[in-house]
Each structure stands twice: as structure tokens, then as C-alpha cells.
Amino acid sequence: MIAPADHPLLVAEGLTKHYGPHLGCADVSLEIHEGEVVAVVGESGSGKSTLLGLLSTQLLPNSGSIRYRMRDGEARDLFALGEAERRFLLRTDWGFVHQDARLGLRMGVSAGGNVGERLMAVGWRNYGRIRAEAESWLERVEIARDRIDDRPDTFSGGMRQRLQIAKNMVTRPRLIFMDEPTGGLDVSVQARLLDLIRGFVNDYGLAAVIVTHDLAVARLLSHRIVVMRHGRAIETGLTDQVLDDPREPYTQLLVASILQA
Amino acid sequence: MSDAASYNFAYLDEQTKRMIRRALLKAVAIPGYQVPFASREMPMPYGWGTGGVQVTASVLGADDTLKVIDQGSDDTTNAVSIRKFFERTAGIATTTHTSEATVIQTRHRIPEAPLGEGQILVYQVPIPEPLRFLEPRETETRRLHALEDYGLMHVKLYEDIARHGHIATTYAYPVKVDGRYIMDPSPTPKFDNPKMDMCPALQLFGAGREKRIYALPPYTKVVSLDFEDHPFEPTKFDRGCALCGSEGIYLDEVVTDDRGGRMFVCSDTDYCESRRAEATEGGHALHEVPR
Numbered sequence: 001m002i003a004p005a006d007h008p009l010l011v012a013e014g015l016t017k018h019y020g021p022h023l024g025c026a027d028v029s030l031e032i033h034e035g036e037v038v039a040v041v042g043e044s045g046s047g048k049s050t051l052l053g054l055l056s057t058q059l060l061p062n063s064g065s066i067r068y069r070m071r072d073g074e075a076r077d078l079f080a081l082g083e084a085e086r087r088f089l090l091r092t093d094w095g096f097v098h099q100d101a102r103l104g105l106r107m108g109v110s111a112g113g114n115v116g117e118r119l120m121a122v123g124w125r126n127y128g129r130i131r132a133e134a135e136s137w138l139e140r141v142e143i144a145r146d147r148i149d150d151r152p153d154t155f156s157g158g159m160r161q162r163l164q165i166a167k168n169m170v171t172r173p174r175l176i177f178m179d180e181p182t183g184g185l186d187v188s189v190q191a192r193l194l195d196l197i198r199g200f201v202n203d204y205g206l207a208a209v210i211v212t213h214d215l216a217v218a219r220l221l222s223h224r225i226v227v228m229r230h231g232r233a234i235e236t237g238l239t240d241q242v243l244d245d246p247r248e249p250y251t252q253l254l255v256a257s258i259l260q261a
Numbered sequence: 262m263s264d265a266a267s268y269n270f271a272y273l274d275e276q277t278k279r280m281i282r283r284a285l286l287k288a289v290a291i292p293g294y295q296v297p298f299a300s301r302e303m304p305m306p307y308g309w310g311t312g313g314v315q316v317t318a319s320v321l322g323a324d325d326t327l328k329v330i331d332q333g334s335d336d337t338t339n340a341v342s343i344r345k346f347f348e349r350t351a352g353i354a355t356t357t358h359t360s361e362a363t364v365i366q367t368r369h370r371i372p373e374a375p376l377g378e379g380q381i382l383v384y385q386v387p388i389p390e391p392l393r394f395l396e397p398r399e400t401e402t403r404r405l406h407a408l409e410d411y412g413l414m415h416v417k418l419y420e421d422i423a424r425h426g427h428i429a430t431t432y433a434y435p436v437k438v439d440g441r442y443i444m445d446p447s448p449t450p451k452f453d454n455p456k457m458d459m460c461p462a463l464q465l466f467g468a469g470r471e472k473r474i475y476a477l478p479p480y481t482k483v484v485s486l487d488f489e490d491h492p493f494e495p496t497k498f499d500r501g502c503a504l505c506g507s508e509g510i511y512l513d514e515v516v517t518d519d520r521g522g523r524m525f526v527c528s529d530t531d532y533c534e535s536r537r538a539e540a541t542e543g544g545h546a547l548h549e550v551p552r
């Protein structure tokens with residue numbers, strides 16, 4: 001895949017996060033361009049989720065900054081936004097897909113209510129229109145329309161992830177964060193979800209940051225890859241280049257272990 | 262009134278009453294905002310309106326006249342015991358007539374007779390937080406209020422329509438106060454929501470167990486939430502009261518015998534009695550009380 005050449009949507013510089021005495025991640029810099037998928041890979045505890053939390057401003061860094069180009073074209077310092085602005089961004093221009101669907105969905109609310117929530121939060125007040133929009137997004141994530149009034153706790157794991165994606169996509173975000181979105185799913189279910197994500201990236205020009213420890217997922221979805229180890233981004237580059245010709249010994253090991261597996 | 266001497270006026274000590282009055286002033290200053298207060302133990306169980314009782318105790322003066330209703334009735338155990346409580350501890354006058362009362366403590370209803378300036382309506386509230394059922398975390402609901410982030414409230418109404426074809430919430434129907442805070446008028450029927458809007462009386466809400474006070478100052482805009490294509494509709498009754506014949510008021514179904522006989526009568530007992538008294542004075546025929 002070719003990364004779209006554009007001025008960056010998001011520029012992170014020197015992101016560092018300590019949890020008390022423990023290092024979460026250290027001095028990570030990263031650019032994300034419009035329509036670009038960046039995979040963050042690395043072993044357990046390497047700081048992938050921490051980085052995702054920082055990028056999506058759900059965690060505050062000890063140091064570092066993030067500039068984001070808002071829909072009006074103006075680049076803003078994200079950690080200087082007020083909480084209301086930040087939350088608005090998080091549920092309009094951004095999406096967040098959790099590995100654990102229970103963190104991303106309201107399990108006691110119908111599928112339609114879950115998808116409609118963002119619309120109501122931005123002021124939609126026409127039930128018929130909200131429902132029609134929810135139906136259309138359920139269809140796009142391949143959930144049958146007649147499941148619209150069912151609660152996600154009656155859905156399979158794959159359906160829950162697709163519902164999470166619909167819930168996020170309904171406001172047409174430009175950037176979506178995903179933490180192990182296919183983790184814990186059967187291989188065939190994974191494949192279907194990955195196809196879906198790839199389709200949305202292509203169809204909607206969506207940019208994404210996907211945390212995964214599965215290099216095959218990174219290969220399939222991402223334009224660029226960031227390899228994390230001990231909280232640091234030790235290697236960054238075009239996905240195919242990094243996976244076919246890793247520079248760092250650690251990345252070589254990582255790629256080799258996948259090939260053997 | 263020998264008992265009254267052994268209590269501080271209206272049972273609570275002056276310091277506690279001052280603390281509650283400060284919370285009330287803040288609540289009046291920010292209509293619909295839930296003000297935390299240090300709720301005291303009262304000599305009655307939670308659920309018997311300890312929040313309302315503390316608010317009433319804090320606003321009562323020696324020359325006030327108190328009315329207490331429960332589901333519109335002055336005669337339930339709950340209403341009678343609260344009325345007796347204040348007769349004993351404050352030695353104040355009590356009444357069952359809405360128009361004579363200066364302070365009305367209520368559970369579940371707003372009187373049918375229009376309230377006037379100078380009257381205070383005190384609500385007993387079990388659950389003050391309208392967002393609670395969808396967002397159990399208190400830290401999060403406070404943030405949602407602070408940021409005026411109220412999409413969740415409409416999710417509840419959306420779910421209602423999806424499930425029942427219409428907004429099925431008939432009690433504790435959420436309202437927006439003065440264009441800002443979302444408030445639970447809990448647990449009054451939605452029939453009474455329009456009475457809260459631009460009401461000349463001061464409306465105070467006390468939640469004892471949850472330690473919250475909120476308020477609607479006189480003439481505050483109170484709007485019931487809805488959708489454009491599913492507008493708010495107060496409950497309508499397709500008949501009048503079987504006792505006084507009044508229409509357009511809130512009716513309770515009562516069982517009249519053990520053979521399944523039943524009828525619909527005013528839930529507001531004072532209103533019903535007053536209408537019947539007027540009818541007698543005016544020489545109109547009284548509706549027969551079925552036996």
C-alpha cells in the first residue's frame with residue numbers, strides 16, 4: 001500500500017509517560033497523515049496501549065506534545081484543549097475501538113441506541129433520522145437490520161467489534177484508534193473484521209492507529225509501522241520495508257519468530 | 262405543645278438548618294444543579310422523605326402553615342406522620358388545603374390548584390441523578406453535567422421509543438431547566454411536568470439518602486425532553502373524576518369492592534373535596550359516591 005502524501009493530520013513529539021516509577025513510554029514522536037494507517041507493534045508491556053492512550057488524549061503525558069489539524073484546518077495543541085473541546089473531538093472527528101467491547105459499547109442499550117448516541121450527543125433530535133442512520137451503519141458493518149433493537153450482550157464477539165466500529169463511524173471521523181481490535185477473535189472472524197476496516201479506510205479516507213501484536217494484521221492493514229520495545233519506538237518505517245528488511249536486531253527477531261510460528 | 266419545647270424548632274439544630282439553607286441558596290442560584298449537602302439522620306427511615314423533611318425543617322418559620330401530601334393525598338400514613346412530626350417539633354399550623362399552605366411537602370404529585378407566589382413546594386426525592394441508569398459512575402455523571410454533555414439522556418428516550426413505539430417514561434420524566442441543567446423531577450408523573458414550568462412558587466428538591474438538594478426558583482423555564490417526531494405529551498385521561506366530575510386532572514384508579522369494582526378519582530384529595538364542597542354550596546348535584 002502507498003501512504004497518501006499529505007500534510008500531517010497529527011504530529012506527536014517526544015511523548016513520555018511514567019506510571020509512578022514505571023515507564024509507560026519514552027520520547028515517542030510520530031506523524032499521522034490523512035487516510036494513513038499506522039500499526040504499533042511490540043511485545044506485551046512494550047508501551048503500545050500507553051502510546052495509544054496518549055495519542056487519543058485519554059492519558060496525559062509527563063512531557064511531549066501533540067498537534068492536530070482540526071476540521072476547520074487549524075492545527076491545535078491537544079493538551080491545551082479544554083475538556084469539553086477534547087471530548088467533542090473524541091466523539092466526532094475521532095473514534096476509539098477497544099479490544100474489550102464492553103469498554104466501547106453500552107451493553108444495556110440496543111445496537112441502534114449505541115450507534116445513535118454520538119448523533120444525539122451532537123444534537124440530533126429526530127428519532128426517525130437517528131434510527132435510519134443507525135440502520136444504514138449497521139448494514140455497512142454487516143449487522144442485519146433486524147438486530148437494531150437487540151442489545152450487544154446478545155451479539156457474538158465479531159459482531160460486537162463491528163458494532164463498535166459502526167458506533168464510531170457514524171459521525172464520519174477522520175481518525176480512529178484501535179487497541180487490538182481483533183484480539184481474542186477466531187481467525188475467520190478476524191479476517192472479516194480486517195476486510196471491513198480496510199474497506200472503511202479506503203472508502204472514507206479514514207486514518208487509523210492500530211495497536212496489534214500480530215504482524216500479519218499490521219502487514220494487511222497498515223501503511224507504516226512503529227515497533228515498540230521497553231517503551232521506546234525503536235524502528236519506524238513503511239510496513240513492507242520494515243517487515244521485509246528489518247534494521248533493528250529486535251525487529252529481526254520479532255519478524256523471524258512470526259515466520260517460524 | 263409541651264413536646265415542642267423538648268426539641269429544637271422543627272427538630273434540626275440551628276447549625277444544620279443553616280448548612281441546609283446555604284445549600285438551598287446555592288441551588289436557587291443555579292437552577293437544576295444538584296448541590297451536595299451533609300444529610301442528617303432523621304427519626305424516620307430513608308424512603309420516608311428524609312431529604313424533603315430536612316429541607317422543610319430548614320425553611321419553616323413559626324408562622325408557616327404546612328401541608329403534606331403523598332401521591333396527592335393528605336391522608337396516607339407517610340403524609341400524616343410527617344405532618345404530625347412538624348406539629349410536634351415546630352408547633353406550626355397545618356392544613357390540607359393547598360391555597361392555605363405556605364409550605365407544601367410532597368411525594369409524587371404537584372397539587373392541582375395553581376400554586377402562587379410566596380408558596381414553597383418541597384419534593385421528597387429518592388434518586389436525584391437523571392443520568393444514573395445509563396451511567397452509574399458519579400464522577401462521570403458530574404462531568405456530563407458540568408460539560409452539558411447530555412446525549413445520553415436522549416439515548417434513554419430513544420430506547421423507550423425503540424422498545425414501546427413511543428416515549429413510555431411516565432414518571433421521573435427528565436426536564437431541561439432554564440436551558441442548562443437536566444433535572445429529574447423524580448418521581449412525579451409526567452402529567453405534572455408542565456406545572457413546573459414558569460411556576461410562581463419556589464420548588465425545592467431534597468434527596469436524603471443521596472445527599473443532594475436542587476431547586477427551581479419561581480418562574481423558571483422547565484422543558485420536558487423529547488424528539489421532534491415524538492414530542493412530549495403529558496398523560497391525558499379520557500374521563501373525569503367519578504366523585505367530583507373534574508376533567509383534565511390526574512386520576513387514580515381505586516378498587517371499590519372485592520368483586521373487581523373500580524373507579525377513577527382525583528389523586529389530589531384536597532382538590533376533589535374542594536370541588537365537591539363548591540358543588541354543594543352552588544347547589545349543583547353531587548356525584549354519588551359509589552358504595
Ligand SMILES: Nc1ncnc2c1ncn2[C@@H]1O[C@H](COP(=O)(O)OP(=O)(O)OP(=O)(O)O)[C@@H](O)[C@H]1O
Pocket residue numbers: 019022023024025042043044045046047048049050051213
Ligand atoms: N496504569 C498503570 N500503572 C502502572 N503501570 C502501568 C499502567 N499501565 C501500563 N503500565 C506499565 O507500562 C508499561 C507499558 O504498558 P502498556 O499497557 O502500554 O503495554 P502494551 O504494549 O499495551 O502491552 P500489552 O500488549 O500487554 O497490552 C508496562 O510496563 C506496564 O506494566
Ligand SMILES: [Mg+2]
Pocket residue numbers: 048049050179
Ligand atoms: Mg495493550
Ligand SMILES: [Zn+2]
Pocket residue numbers: 502503504505506507526527532533534536
Ligand atoms: Zn375529584
